[in-house]
Amino acid sequence: MALNVKEASSSNSSDSNSTQNWKFDVFMSYRGSDIRISFVGYLYAALCREGFKVYSNYLDDLSPVITNEFLKAIEDSRFAIVLISQSYADSEFCLDMLQHILATRKQLGQQVIPIFYGVDPSDLRDQKKSFAVALDFWERKFQDDVPHKVQKWKDCLTEVADLSGFNSKGLYEAELVQNVVEHLRIQFGLRN
Structure with a gap:
């Protein structure tokens, strides 16, 4: 069942969203x-079948830092799907990417x-x-070098926890995929 998915444009789009030239539909x-x-894999295939141009971070485990290619792909995407699993915060790469996604949301109106x-x-919200x-x-690792880095990540996790989205609880994966695809179809005006 979907969480109270709001019309994304009502909560975080800006005038730049309508004039932004997006290279990708979804990051x-x-x-x-x-x-x-x-x-x-299921979600990616379903989005591609529906004709969405999708950029996926397939190399996230291979790169120790976010490259300019990833930053640009984030900025060039109309929507960002942030799939938060139990090990998401284990990755410095993912946390840095989340921080950039939320900055892009504020600056460019990305949904x-x-x-x-x-x-x-x-x-996420309570960091449990x-x-x-x-x-x-991460706090132990960065305590001497960049102690504020972890606080920014905490703030990002809290922020994304407060956004409307989807919860996998009680759903088959196929049903969750269909719910996400249908939500995007509606956002793009592709109703059946």
């Missing part, structure tokens, strides 16, 4: 190691759709469970 951000060959996959939004463990690790 997908996810922690690849736990869901790349299952849910992400962000979180999918809470096997996690509750309150786990796997998110508490990961953030504790």
